[in-house]
Amino acid sequence: MNALFNNYSRRPISLVEGKGTIVKDSEGKSYLDFTSGIAVLCLGHSHPSLVKALQEQSEKIWHTSNLFESPGQVKLAESLVKDLHLDHAFFCNSGAEANEAAIKMARKHTGKHHIITFENSFHGRTFGAMSATGQEKIHKGFGPLVDQFTYLPFNDVKRLENSIDDSIAAIMLEVVQGEGGVNPITDEFAEAIQKICSENDIILIVDEVQTGIGRTGTRFAFEQTALKPDLVSMAKGLGGGFPFAGVLGTSKLYDTFSPGSHGTTYGGNPLGVAVSQAVIDTVFQDLFLEEVKEKGAYLVNKLNEVFSNEPVIVRGKGLLIGIDFGDVEVAPFVSKLEEAGLLVVSAGAHVLRLLPPLTVSYEEIDQAINILESVVLSQLVK
Known part of the structure; x- marks a missing residue:
């Protein structure tokens, strides 16, 4: 029996290393971290x-x-x-x-x-x-x-x-x-x-x-x-x-x-x-904050393009984004996205929450969008 109390539904990976938006688990697999420790790592992992x-x-x-x-x-x-x-x-x-x-x-x-x-x-x-x-x-x-x-x-x-x-x-x-x-x-x-x-x-x-x-x-x-x-x-x-x-x-x-x-x-x-x-x-620098707004707008636009033909609502501010799937449970999406190398969290039973570091690059946003598109759309079709 685990010596820890059972109050967390832990995912079956152990993250041991991180730099910026990228983390690695104990098996050496890399992931895009769009959880940021649930909005904690605003400057990403191991910021200098x-x-x-x-x-x-x-x-x-x-x-x-x-x-x-x-x-x-x-x-x-x-x-x-x-x-x-x-x-x-x-x-x-x-x-x-x-x-x-x-x-x-x-x-x-x-x-x-x-x-x-x-x-x-x-x-x-x-x-x-x-x-x-x-x-x-x-x-x-x-x-x-x-x-x-x-x-x-x-x-x-x-x-x-x-x-x-x-x-x-x-x-x-x-x-x-x-x-x-x-x-x-x-x-x-x-x-x-x-x-x-x-x-x-x-x-x-x-x-x-x-x-x-x-x-x-x-x-x-x-x-x-x-x-x-x-x-x-x-x-x-x-x-x-x-x-x-x-x-x-x-x-x-x-x-x-x-x-x-x-x-x-x-x-x-x-x-x-x-x-x-x-x-x-x-x-708290004007240029930094303006970039957060721009990245957030870019991410929302990309998500709306991906889900344009689905009954999905994208909402939020800056880099706190929710993807509302209506009556569809998102727990299977979270697991499948993790397998594909993207870490996200839910916000209730029907909403995927994206919380990348504020330092996330546009290239990393595009990579995350590609994973979301390939994984989530395929699941919605089933």
């Missing part, structure tokens, strides 16, 4: 600047705890909030932790406990983050959840407007629901949420764990909408592969997290800060 940052910091100091001053954290925070309406940062270790911190901050700041989230959302698997997640399959088997979360249909303005009352502390959402099927927010819904939050003094939490750090072609996905969040959670791409996460917030929340109100042993550790700073220095 990240390797250099980690190596250099590892020879200085690994850990000091947050009992002491951290100039590196200050610099990183300044880099993240530059030219945004956000003012402060708190660093932690994972997306679930970041969302837990945001939930705690919203409840403490307002003195209220009721939070609206949305069906098919995903915010993590700790109790608070799981309770915020609008998917029954994530809740199943764990007993009573944290109460006072209401799940509403995503992009339904009328249902949202009819659900607002004086008990609401916060509205929490993803700009593009990643795990829930790659569902982008509509302009109308974003405008309605912002109006409701502004007029009712409701805290707006935007979960950018998957969409942030350049994944959609801007620093954060909310920048492409009318949303002006009070709190933004981030992880995945923030560390480029090193476990690192955080929350950005506005100045009105500064006093809410007073000394002793919240903390983390490893959050903002020197190794993670060094790697994250290298990520931000690369990704």
Whole structure:
């Protein structure tokens, strides 16, 4: 019996080496990695600047705890909030932790406990983050959840407007629901949420764990909408592969997290800060972000050409792309694509999700398209 718990449905390959978009397994077979560790490896595998940052910091100091001053954290925070309406940062270790911190901050700041989230959302698997997640399959088997979360249909303005009352502390959402099927927010819904939050003094939490750090072609996905969040959670791409996460917030929340109100042993550790700073220095460049948009548009156009004669919907932003096959289960596609040398993930039962590194080349996109065309179309015909 395996010494590990059985909570993952692991694929029968072991990846042992990676460079850029290409990974190799223990048998020496190469693959195009269009998972990026589920949107984590924004600069691909073993990016030289990240390797250099980690190596250099590892020879200085690994850990000091947050009992002491951290100039590196200050610099990183300044880099993240530059030219945004956000003012402060708190660093932690994972997306679930970041969302837990945001939930705690919203409840403490307002003195209220009721939070609206949305069906098919995903915010993590700790109790608070799981309770915020609008998917029954994530809740199943764990007993009573944290109460006072209401799940509403995503992009339904009328249902949202009819659900607002004086008990609401916060509205929490993803700009593009990643795990829930790659569902982008509509302009109308974003405008309605912002109006409701502004007029009712409701805290707006935007979960950018998957969409942030350049994944959609801007620093954060909310920048492409009318949303002006009070709190933004981030992880995945923030560390480029090193476990690192955080929350950005506005100045009105500064006093809410007073000394002793919240903390983390490893959050903002020197190794993670060094790697994250290298990520931000690369990704938060206008030319880099513009290239992400262009590559995303190229990928979407190619996919629409491939599936032009099929009842398939391609959607997403930047390099977070979903291919919706309607009633067709995509699990067999994932396995067949892996055999053909392309790694992808699903987003629910019927959506293939493509998450290549932001550094993916056009040649690699073309290679992936060719594999998708030969494998998936042949499966659809059966």
